[in-house]
Amino acid sequence: MQPSVSQNHYQILGVAATASAADIKRAYRRLVVQYHPDKHGGDIRYEEQFKAVAVAYGILGDPGKRATYDFQLAQAVRRLDEERRRQQYRPASQHVYGVPMPPPAPLRTRPPAGSRERHYQRIPKQQPRFNGRDWLLTLLFIGGIVLLALAVKVTMDRVSATSNYENGVRAYASGNLGAAYSFLEETLHFRPDYAPALRRHGELELLLQDAPHAARADFKAALQTPDLSPRDKAATYYYLGRSEAKLSQPEAAEQSFTFSLKLDSTCSAAHLARGEVRLLDLQQAAQAEADFTAGLAQRRRAGQAMPWHFVQLRGLARTALQRYDEARNDYFEVIRANPTDGRTHFLLGKLAAHTGDSAAACEFYRRAVGLGYEYAQAAEKGCK
Structure with a gap:
């Protein structure tokens, strides 16, 4: 096949006629990827360019074929130069054998390739791979979602617990102990370690349910938390002592009443309750009389009912x-x-x-x- 001067194989690959074999190979690889039909939805224009690149490399990539092609290309260039010189001196109205000269037709190397000649290969799709960094980012993302969900749950539980506790305290103050007990049960469902609710719930276990064992457990759990003020802690020790007295544990009850008075010496109820335990259970008449006197005096000073x-x-x-x-x-x-x-x-x-x-x-x-x-x-x- 005679080479075309209008677009030779070097021009198709975009390299100079003096390019090295390595440069020709690099140009071929780049153009194969650029014009591959799979990247252009089967567009016929890119298919023709892809085929032309393959033909050009098939000749220029072989040293023997390239030498023959270079020789033919040089002859074609020489013939073209001679034709141009003859055209310069031929009149515009000159006829050849009595027929006007036709316009010069564009030179082609060969007709476009048919579908049977398309022998390109599909580029396999690469499967994504997870490396260590990808796994770390995935785990961090999942961990962030879990932490966010936990934070939302904790916040909602605290809001629900606070609302139920406030309702329970209002019901307790109004004397509706049954409703107060239900609200406090809900509070402890959402916040089992909420000390103020444990204390109030224990009081109702003792006063409403007559369940000193359950009340004692509530009071001890409340005392394990740092949420109680000294005054509330004193009241909790007082009710713990009452639970222990009901459970026939006078020594423990006396100790609890003593802790209550150390935290709040003005707690007349703790004085009176400790005096009762000392008199009736521990047979300590003198200490009991002192407790009764102190507790009754405090109530008188406070103007409370005797x-x-x-x-x-x-x-x-x-x-x-x-x-x-x-x-x-x-x-x-x-x-x-x-x-x-x-x-x-x-x-x-x-x-x-x-x-x-x-x-x-x-x-x-x-x-x-x-x-x-x-x-x-x-x-x-x-x-x-």
């Missing part, structure tokens, strides 16, 4: 200490506040018997029986 039950217990402690006049004053103070209290009449009878006044003792026993205090019946029979 708990006559503890005035009565102080009378018992003073009787055990043989401070009979002070004990009698306590009993009469209770009777003045509650004349129908048969138990106090009975205690006055016991006090009269201690002092040797049997007539007064029998009179108080009869009054106690008349007021319905059954335990005085045996003592009254001894008077007959």
Whole structure:
């Protein structure tokens, strides 16, 4: 095939006629990728260019074929130069053999290649590979999503817990203990370690459900957290002591009441409760009398209602200490506040018997029986 001067193989590959074999090979590889039909949706123009590049390299890439091609190309250039010189001296109206000269046709190397001659190969698609950096980024992304979900859950749980706790406190203050208990249950569902809710829930376990074991567990859990103020901590120790007293654990109850008073010495309820444990369970009359006196004095100073039950217990402690006049004053103070209290009449009878006044003792026993205090019946029979 004779070479075309209008577009020779060197021009197709975009290299000089003096290019080295390595330069020709690099140009071929670059153009094969550039004109590959798969990259252009099968466009016929790129297919022709791809084929022309393959033909050019098939000749220029072979040293023997390239030498022959260079020789033919040089002859073609020489013939073209001679033709141009003849055209310069030929008149425009010159005819050859009586026929006008046709316009010069464009030179081609050969007709376009048909579909059967297309022997290109598909470039295989590369499968993506995960390297170490990709795995690290993926894990970090998943970890970020998990942390975000946990943060949202914790935030929502805290919001729900706070809302339920506030509703529970309002219900508690209004005396609706059943509703308060339900709200506090919901609070602890969302925040099991929420100390204020544990404390209130324990109080309702003790007062409403009469479940001292469950109440004690709530109070101990609340005391393990740093969320309680000293005053709330003192109240929690007080209720813990009451739970322990109900569970017949007087030593533990006394210790809890003592912790409460160390945190808040003005807690009259802790004084009175510790005095009751010391008197009735630990047989410590002197310490009990001191607790009753301190607690009752605090309530008087605060203008609070007098708990006559503890005035009565102080009378018992003073009787055990043989401070009979002070004990009698306590009993009469209770009777003045509650004349129908048969138990106090009975205690006055016991006090009269201690002092040797049997007539007064029998009179108080009869009054106690008349007021319905059954335990005085045996003592009254001894008077007959």
